[in-house]
Amino acid sequence: MGFCRWLFAVTPETKPRRARAHWRRRSQWLAVSTFALLASAKTVFAEQGAELSLQRIGSGNPVAGKQKSADERCQECHGEDGNSGDVRIPSHAGQYAGYLVKQLSDFKSGARSHEIMNVMAADLTQEDMADIAAYFASQKVMRGDRIADNPLAKNLFVNGDAARDLPACASCHGENGKGKIADNVIYPVIGGQRRVYLRSQLTNWKLGERKNSPEAVMNKVAKSLNDDELNALVEYLSGL
Structure with a gap:
């Protein structure tokens, strides 16, 4: 109700x-x-x-x-x-x-x-x-405290990598990673999320230990990231 x-x-x-x-x-x-x-x-x-x-x-x-x-x-x-x-x-x-x-x-x-x-x-x-x-x-949306920009992570977040069929994070998770609802799919807030938690979840997606995203999209994305990219994204996202 x-x-x-x-x-x-x-x-x-x-x-x-x-x-x-x-x-x-x-x-x-x-x-x-x-x-x-x-x-x-x-x-x-x-x-x-x-x-x-x-x-x-x-x-x-x-x-x-x-x-x-x-x-x-x-x-x-x-x-x-x-x-x-x-x-x-x-x-x-x-x-x-x-x-x-x-x-x-x-x-x-x-x-x-x-x-x-x-x-x-x-x-x-x-x-x-x-x-x-x-x-x-109903609480105020989580927000990080960015220390410095990371060009590698920002490019992946904003543009992705078409050569690897890697979508931009922002295309699903919205501006500054604050999430959105599109075509009846809920894309969660990831901007400002806890750093260690983000790393653990991206790692779990990559290893296949977590599998509950629609059409396994997060498994595909995480598997495309090398370790440097994954760590850079974690730092970037947690600061948004």
Whole structure:
């Protein structure tokens, strides 16, 4: 259920008298949580525009997702605001909700393997996934701190390499790697992502240890990169 529909679907008039005290307490918590979330999301909407922000958030309830992401201990690793404090763990701030739901579903089904995430996703419902993803997606989009330009990586990102049938990263992941939705395909945010995590995932794509991209496109891309290119891209992308 979408955020606005969820917010107004239940009212005190639909509850028996003995439940109204509980409703008042819940309403107070919801009002405070909603106000805080909308205040923090104001910058996101201003920067991206309402339509893109709603695309990014998806159909989940970000208020419920904030509580669920705390209860399910997502915030312990990925950060309360979706910015990971560990270089090995991905940030989710401003990531497309649909992409996060896809990854959680793949962890749950085993299509993507990770000793911790397979366990964490095992008992999540689709509603849980949508809500948690909506919360992280509602945060300000992750951003790196570029130290210096890297001509090799920038050229691959912007232009690719036609001689090797290597597409430009930007053609899928958008300007500055902030992701996009095109032809019903969600291309995730990679600009500003954690450096060590990016390296591990590109390496896993290259070795075939991760295989859950549409039509195995990331396996093909990663296999075309030599070690110098892969490392250069990691440094470049993490700084965007």
